Amino acid sequence: MKITLQQSELLKGVNIVSKALPVRTTMPILECIIIDASANEIKLTANNIELGIETIVEGNIIEPGVVGIEAKFLGELVRKLPSNEVTIDTDDRFHTTIICEKAEVKVSGKSAEDFVHIPIVARNNPIVISELGLKDIIRQTSFAAAQNNNNKLMTGEYFEISGNRLKAVALDGNRVAIRNINLKEPVEDSSAIIPVKTLNEISKIMNGGAEDMVSIYITENHIIFEYEKTTVVSDLISGEYFMIDKMISPDFITKMSCDKKQLSDLLDRFSIMSNETDKKPIVFSIEGQTVRMSIDSFRGSMNEELEIKKEGDDMVIGFNPKFLMDAIRAIDEDFIDFYFLNSRSPAIIKDADENYNYVVLPINIGVR
Amino acid sequence: MKITLQQSELLKGVNIVSKALPVRTTMPILECIIIDASANEIKLTANNIELGIETIVEGNIIEPGVVGIEAKFLGELVRKLPSNEVTIDTDDRFHTTIICEKAEVKVSGKSAEDFVHIPIVARNNPIVISELGLKDIIRQTSFAAAQNNNNKLMTGEYFEISGNRLKAVALDGNRVAIRNINLKEPVEDSSAIIPVKTLNEISKIMNGGAEDMVSIYITENHIIFEYEKTTVVSDLISGEYFMIDKMISPDFITKMSCDKKQLSDLLDRFSIMSNETDKKPIVFSIEGQTVRMSIDSFRGSMNEELEIKKEGDDMVIGFNPKFLMDAIRAIDEDFIDFYFLNSRSPAIIKDADENYNYVVLPINIGVR
Numbered sequence: 097m098k099i100t101l102q103q104s105e106l107l108k109g110v111n112i113v114s115k116a117l118p119v120r121t122t123m124p125i126l127e128c129i130i131i132d133a134s135a136n137e138i139k140l141t142a143n144n145i146e147l148g149i150e151t152i153v154e155g156n157i158i159e160p161g162v163v164g165i166e167a168k169f170l171g172e173l174v175r176k177l178p179s180n181e182v183t184i185d186t187d188d189r190f191h192t193t194i195i196c197e198k199a200e201v202k203v204s205g206k207s208a209e210d211f212v213h214i215p216i217v218a219r220n221n222p223i224v225i226s227e228l229g230l231k232d233i234i235r236q237t238s239f240a241a242a243q244n245n246n247n248k249l250m251t252g253e254y255f256e257i258s259g260n261r262l263k264a265v266a267l268d269g270n271r272v273a274i275r276n277i278n279l280k281e282p283v284e285d286s287s288a289i290i291p292v293k294t295l296n297e298i299s300k301i302m303n304g305g306a307e308d309m310v311s312i313y314i315t316e317n318h319i320i321f322e323y324e325k326t327t328v329v330s331d332l333i334s335g336e337y338f339m340i341d342k343m344i345s346p347d348f349i350t351k352m353s354c355d356k357k358q359l360s361d362l363l364d365r366f367s368i369m370s371n372e373t374d375k376k377p378i379v380f381s382i383e384g385q386t387v388r389m390s391i392d393s394f395r396g397s398m399n400e401e402l403e404i405k406k407e408g409d410d411m412v413i414g415f416n417p418k419f420l421m422d423a424i425r426a427i428d429e430d431f432i433d434f435y436f437l438n439s440r441s442p443a444i445i446k447d448a449d450e451n452y453n454y455v456v457l458p459i460n461i462g463v464r
Numbered sequence: 465m466k467i468t469l470q471q472s473e474l475l476k477g478v479n480i481v482s483k484a485l486p487v488r489t490t491m492p493i494l495e496c497i498i499i500d501a502s503a504n505e506i507k508l509t510a511n512n513i514e515l516g517i518e519t520i521v522e523g524n525i526i527e528p529g530v531v532g533i534e535a536k537f538l539g540e541l542v543r544k545l546p547s548n549e550v551t552i553d554t555d556d557r558f559h560t561t562i563i564c565e566k567a568e569v570k571v572s573g574k575s576a577e578d579f580v581h582i583p584i585v586a587r588n589n590p591i592v593i594s595e596l597g598l599k600d601i602i603r604q605t606s607f608a609a610a611q612n613n614n615n616k617l618m619t620g621e622y623f624e625i626s627g628n629r630l631k632a633v634a635l636d637g638n639r640v641a642i643r644n645i646n647l648k649e650p651v652e653d654s655s656a657i658i659p660v661k662t663l664n665e666i667s668k669i670m671n672g673g674a675e676d677m678v679s680i681y682i683t684e685n686h687i688i689f690e691y692e693k694t695t696v697v698s699d700l701i702s703g704e705y706f707m708i709d710k711m712i713s714p715d716f717i718t719k720m721s722c723d724k725k726q727l728s729d730l731l732d733r734f735s736i737m738s739n740e741t742d743k744k745p746i747v748f749s750i751e752g753q754t755v756r757m758s759i760d761s762f763r764g765s766m767n768e769e770l771e772i773k774k775e776g777d778d779m780v781i782g783f784n785p786k787f788l789m790d791a792i793r794a795i796d797e798d799f800i801d802f803y804f805l806n807s808r809s810p811a812i813i814k815d816a817d818e819n820y821n822y823v824v825l826p827i828n829i830g831v832r
Contacts, residue, residue: 169763172736178729199733203764365567368540395537396571
């Protein structure tokens with residue numbers, strides 16, 4: 097194989113597919129990026145079995161062929177090559193020479209024979225969404241998924257398509273994050289549980305333009321994202337997702353509206369009072385048009401008042417400050433509304449149109 | 465004690481003295497910042513025994529007193545308080561209330577009785593240098609000092625003042641970094657071995673203005689840096705420093721001049737071929753007006769040519785790429801000159817006026 101291409105184009109491609117490299121693997125070939133110039137395009141691929149990414153890069157094929165190059169080394173090298181034309185030349189035994197200006201590098205490449213290729217999946221009825229829209233959904237929900245694997249379903253994010261409406265849900269047993277967005281075109285109803293890891297990697301590699309569109313295909317076992325010259329194929333998580341609608345009661349006895357920035361700054365200050373081992377609740381004491389917030393911990397105590405607009409009864413309720421903070425960070429609006437039923441029921445943070453819905457379980461602070 | 469001061473002023477002071485906090489200590493009081501408002505100024509102090517820093521902050525003393533507050537907590541808190549007036553109020557038992565706008569924090573402070581105060585040292589004949597000048601010297605030499613404690617002297621940096629000339633030297637057995645600068649006024653001859661840690665911390669807390677001056681006092685066991693409203697007192701390392709002049713031979717048989725950026729980019733690329741456990745030399749083959757550089761490692765091989773100006777004989781010599789890179793990064797000039805005697809003698813990188821002098825030991829590559 098012999099190809100030439102620009103350093104910037106190669107670097108872009110390597111950075112994209114590198115998101116699918118395995119953290120650990122017993123198969124050395126999976127630590128490689130496959131450069132496939134066997135057809136009339138140059139395709140880079142990486143695959144960690146659960147997630148595979150391939151992308152087409154611009155360049156000239158002088159001699160067709162395929163080679164695998166250790167990905168970490170390739171990434172470091174390409175980053176440090178001059179911004180000029182790069183030649184990659186491989187012989188029959190995969191000895192590879194990479195030349196850029198006066199720099200010449202020789203490395204041992206690998207045969208792609210043992211590589212686990214990305215599954216070829218039939219693609220019908222794409223869900224079309226802008227890169228910006230998809231990135232926003234991921235940012236606004238994925239934080240609520242579980243970090244550990246105790247419950248596999250909770251490490252996924254639920255996508256439900258119904259008509260022209262996409263609902264995305266993530267939860268971890270303490271909180272739920274829900275976003276609803278409108279698609280340009282209605283599509284066939286479907287649903288899938290996507291590993292949050294996949295979504296986070298996709299979010300990193302997309303440019304996120306409002307005009308750049310992603311096509312999403314959901315099959316029985318896979319989800320495929322196609323955008324620009326890149327294709328991402330991920331396994332789905334199998335199982336029945338949780339009954340979300342039951343968790344969100346439309347009833348409330350207290351509604352509290354406050355300024356997002358004020359609350360966010362306050363929670364940021366309060367966060368220094370607790371640590372991983374001493375998770376003390378932040379207590380909201382809502383009285384009249386004021387909420388007094390307080391926290392007591394091994395470090396001392398902090399309290400602060402915030403002006404609010406309140407409808408309904410006074411209320412005392414406690415929360416894990418981190419869960420509140422995560423939800424509030426994901427909201428782009430300037431004002432936010434909390435809905436409380438009582439001090440033992442989940443609080444709901446939502447906008448009037450329910451474009452978003454954050455549910456946070458309270459911590460029992462012994463209030464009846 | 466009761467004081468009021470601006471959050472920004474308190475934050476600046478806390479950030480400065482925090483550089484003298486111990487990494488580990490058996491004395492909890494040393495984990496505190498001492499706020500001393502007993503006289504007619506507010507002084508913050510931290511001290512890890514080897515290094516102590518105190519700084520005066522602007523503010524109002526409503527009730528004189530002294531208290532120690534756990535430094536890490538104080539730093540986090542002050543960083544997150546609103547940019548407004550802060551009140552710090554301590555009772556007889558050091559219970560401390562910190563108020564800023566509507567935020568109120570209560571923490572247990574400590575008596576400063578057990579604090580190890582910074583030694584009071586007689587100050588005569590200051591060496592006066594700009595903050596920029598001192599920061600430059602530290603950046604350009606301190607990297608060459610030893611990282612581990614096997615040889616205490618090598619963890620220090622040698623300052624030698626003679627007339628109006630300050631020479632700074634750091635070395636670790638593989639390389640030597642030397643900088644000479646002129647002082648505005650000649651001072652009494654003196655010398656000291658300063659812990660490199662101290663210099664690195666000072667470098668971080670100084671603004672580094674060309675017009676802002678630092679006064680340096682050297683005594684038998686201490687060095688004191690005074691600038692703006694801050695005083696830094698550090699222990700010195702005792703002992704006889706190395707005989708530097710003997711290491712730098714004025715003889716050479718090959719002089720090589722090259723573009724700094726070109727060489728620096730090249731070394732950066734070559735650095736990816738070696739790692740901590742496989743330190744392979746970069747070999748310079750100087751022939752005519754070209755140097756061919758090459759490296760062979762477990763990862764493969766890399767070679768590249770660079771145009772140079774050469775005087776004297778051709779030469780083949782090998783180096784640890786990291787040591788070369790460190791020296792070249794510290795040089796601000798666009799062109800650099802190497803002086804070689806033979807392939808087993810140290811290479812010297814210096815400018816015509818010997819404002820800087822970097823000595824790098826070669827790696828034996830079996831060339832006679």
